[in-house]
Amino acid sequence: MVSTPYSDEIASLAQGRRHRERRRLLVAYGFLMPSFAFFIVFLIVPLIAVVYLSFTNYNIVTAPQWVGLENYARLLQDPLFWRGLRNSFIYLVVTPILIVLSIWLAIVVNRKLRGIFVFRTIYYIPAVTSVVAVGMIFEIVFAEPSGLINGALLALGVIQSPINFLTHPDSTLISIMLVTIWRGIGFYMVIFLAALQAVPEELYEAAAIDGANRFQQHLYITVPSIRPAIIFVAIISSISALKVFEEIFVMTDGSAGVLDSALTLMFYLYRQGFVNLNAGYAAAIAVVFTLVTLGFSIANLRFLERGTRDNRQ
C-alpha cells in the first residue's frame, strides 16, 4: 500500500465514520429492542408453544405429554369441529353485507351539511361500545315473548307468536350475525368515509355532465376509487368474522346456543381449552384455524387484487 501525506487523516476519518455508523446502528437497535423483545415473548414464543402443544395432551394443570398426531386425527372425526368450521364460514356472510351497508352509510354522511358530524358520531357509537353491553342490550331486543322486537310486533298484531331469535337452532346464528353487522357498520363507515373524501369532486361533476345518474356515478367512480379501502375492509372484516367469539359468548350465555347452533371454530377452541381442559386439542384447533384464516386471507387478497389489475388493464 502506498503511503500518502493524508493517509493517516483519511484512515482516521474512515474510522470515525465507522464509529458513528456503528453507534447509529446501536441506537437504532436499542430503540427496536423493547418492541422486538415484546414481539418475541408475546407472539413468536406463544406461536411456537401452540404448535408444540397441539402434539400433546396438555390439560393446563399438569405437564404436557407428547401424543404425536393424535389430536389432528381426532379433529377429522369430530363432528363439532366440522360444525364449528361450517358456522365460521357461514359467519363470513357478514363481510359483504358490512361492506355494502358501510359504503352506503359513508356516502350518506359524506355531505357538507350542518350537523352531519352528529350523525357520523351516532353511527360510530356501536363500534366503541363494549361487546358485553351490546350483547346484553340485544338479549333484551331479541327476548321472548316481550323483548323489544317481539313485544312490538305482537302488540301491533304483525305476528301471533314470538319469533324465536335465540331459542331456535335455525335463527340463533343469524341473530348474532345481525349484532355483528350492527356493531361493525359504524367502524367500517369511518374507513370508507376517509377514502371517499380523497375522491376528487371533479370526477362526479364530469360524470354528471356526461349524463350519469347518482347510482352510476357511485358505481363507476366511487367504487373503483375506494377499491384499496374495500380490499382492506374485506380482509380485516373477514378475519374478524372467522374469529368471532365475544358476541356468541355473551348472547348465548357461554353455551353456543341451543344444539350448539352458534358454535364457531373459535368458540369450540375456547370450550375445549378452557371448559373441558383439553388444551392440547384446543391448540390443534388453533393451528388449523390459523392456517384456514391465513389461506382464506391470501385467497381473498389475490382475488381482490386481480380484480384491481383487470380493471387497470
Add this chain to the structure above:
Amino acid sequence: MEGQPAAGARDNIRNSFAAGNPADVINMSDGWVAELAEAGVLMNMDEAVGAKYPQIRAEYVDGAWNKVTFKGVSYHIPWYLALSNVMAVNTLILDELGLTLDDLPKTWEESYAFAKRVREQSGGKYYLYSFPWGELAGLGVLNSFVGEGIPVYNEDRTRVIFNTDPRAAGILAAYKELLDNDYIPRASLTDDVREMIDRFSEGEILLLQTGPQLLRLVRENNEEVYNSLKLVNALTGAANIRSIGGVQTLVIPKDTKFPNAALAFAIFLTNADTQTAFSREVPIYSSNLKSYDDPFFQTTGAQLTDSLRPLAKEYFTTAVNTDILNFPRLAEVEQIVLGEFQAALLGVKLPQQAVDDMAGRINAILAAQ
C-alpha cells in the same frame, strides 16, 4: 391469604397449579373440584384426614363430604353448604289467581298439570316455573332422574343405565310438552340461573326453584316481589330423595410443602365452632353437624331465610349425594346431556332416542377411563 374475585378465579386457580405455586389451602365450589382431582393434583382427603384426624370424619355431613369423588375418593373437605329443599312462592300471583299455598303441587309429577292450570287460569299472563337449562341442564336432568328413583349407574358403576328405565324418556317428554304448549317460558332453553331469577323478580313466575341464599337477588331486583315471598318445601320426585345442594369446599394441593399445616388449617376452618361463628355473620349452613347443637341454630331472625335455620340439622342429616358430580370429564358429560336434552325438547330426536344417545356417549367416556 389471597382473595380472588369470583370472575376469573377458576382460571387463576388452574394457572397457579400449572405454574407449580398454588396456595396451600384453596376454597372452591364443588363443581370445580372434579377436574383437579382427575388431574391428580389434589390431596386425597379420605386418606389424609383418616390418618391424621380419624375421629372427626364423622362430624361432617356425609353427602357433602362425598359431593365430589374421583374413583370413589374424596379430594375436598366440605366447608359451608346451601339448603336445596325449599322454593320461593310469589304470593302476589297466588292471590291474584285465587289460590293458596295448600293448592301448590308437592311433586314434579303434579307440577306438570299445575303448570297448565296456572297458564290457563291467568290467561297466559303467568307461568308456574321457569328453568335455567342454558346453564344447568346437564346436572339438572341427571338429578331429576335420581329424584324419580331412576338408577343412573349399574351395580359396579362402570356404565350408566338410566336409559333402560322408560321414566327417563318420560321426563324429557313431559318437559317437551310443557315447552310445546307454552306452559313454561321458551327462554328456559337458554336462560342461566341469574336470568331465571330476573324472570321471577319481574313477577311473571309463581315458583322459584333455587337456593334461598340467592333470594337476595330478588330483593335487589324487586322489593315488592321479595316482600310477598313465602318459602315452602321444594318439589320432589317419586323417590322423595333429598339431595345435597351446593357445597363450598377446601382443597389442598398434593404437592404442598406444608401438608400438615395446610390440613390443620382446613380442619380448623371447618370445625364446629368456626363454622357456627361464620354462620352468625352470614346466612350459610355449616358442613359440620356438631354446629347444629349450638342454640343459634334453633333461633329464627328477621330475614325470610332465617326461618329455615331450625330445619337445617334434620335436612343435612338426611340429605344424600346423588353422585352426579362424580363423572370423569364432567364438563363433557354436561355438554352431552345438555345437547341430547335440547334435541329431545326441540323435537330433533324422540325422547327415548335422546336418552339412549345420552347414555351411549357417557358410557364411551366411562369406558375410556
